[in-house]
Amino acid sequence: MDAATRSAFVESWGSMGALWGISRSMARIHALLLATREPLGLEEISDELGISRGNGSMCLKELRHWGVIRRVHLTGERRDYYIAEDDIWSMLFRIASERKKREFDPALAALRKALDSTPKEEDLVRERLGELEEILRAVERVLQRFLKSEEASLGMLKFLSASVPYPGSGKEKKEQG
């Protein structure tokens, strides 16, 4: 891979970090390690990306915490080196789980409480909050099924992308309790 392409990949992946909610630097380091066969040390990484050692150190720590990179030791070398783990899916999965718990669940709970305490005569409000609750409940169910198991979810994703019989114009079935 030529330098320009590698750089483009690193930067794009860095930008997309915002989509998962991880910082630019973290995402760039991850991308660099993904795109490099040899283990890299802190200094190399920081120099290559033009960031400070301190920042690099913190990002590497956090990436290890997410389980997406691994620290390795080369014989005869004192430094720590890092390589990307193979399970990229793991990171996406964990971040999704975390965000659901921290951002989605509390909002849904508050919505339900608001709906409960809305008096009968508030027709319009009940209808609106009810519609919203229905949507979010559906989202929640999908997420629950999807986030149940890290392995299964990847299979589901691939399955869904290929062949789910979405209801084109037929009516919906219900099989679930």
Place this chain on the structure above:
Amino acid sequence: MDAATRSAFVESWGSMGALWGISRSMARIHALLLATREPLGLEEISDELGISRGNGSMCLKELRHWGVIRRVHLTGERRDYYIAEDDIWSMLFRIASERKKREFDPALAALRKALDSTPKEEDLVRERLGELEEILRAVERVLQRFLKSEEASLGMLKFLSASVPYPGSGKEKKEQG
């Protein structure tokens, strides 16, 4: 609905704004309008939420732009009033479409380019980037199908939440070109 509950709902919805990528104030205004039967004016909204008129004005404009609130005029009143539209789904749908286009698509394109220009002998890197590409391609297909039509997508969501035959342990089918 009592004041405390309404307030809790408004604040939770505000926090969840981050999940869709809209600002706290915008989300809070939207929540307030959802939870109120009567149309509200700029001044009432700003006072209730403790934000400036300027900010309120801008948020209302943007919310109108997303099509999730509507400006109404009360006879004999000079002020503009606002009420929530019923299609909350619309906002979620449009934001999702926009973010896919702006954040997801470029990253996938860069990844594909990186993969193309990775020489054959870089086994490990090709494998890693290949896995990532496979995941993102699956995500893209799901998003494409899902974001095709605003109406259909809501039906899909509810369908998926209830009865999709995810591949428990069977093998995947392919029907798509």
Place this chain on the structure above:
DNA sequence: CCTAACGTTCAGAATGTTCTGAACGTTAGA
């Protein structure tokens, strides 16, 4: 024991995002 190479931490700097409020334009009514 001393030194140099290295990793880590965190206070404060830099940057990015959101909000405020004063200035301005518009309109209805006097």
Place this chain on the structure above:
DNA sequence: TCTAACGTTCAGAACATTCTGAACGTTAGG
């Protein structure tokens, strides 16, 4: 025409996030 009520805008303030780099702890080798 003038005034007051209203909506809008945007420069800069306030705030939040991310990054830097100096200080520090640890360890290997001398």
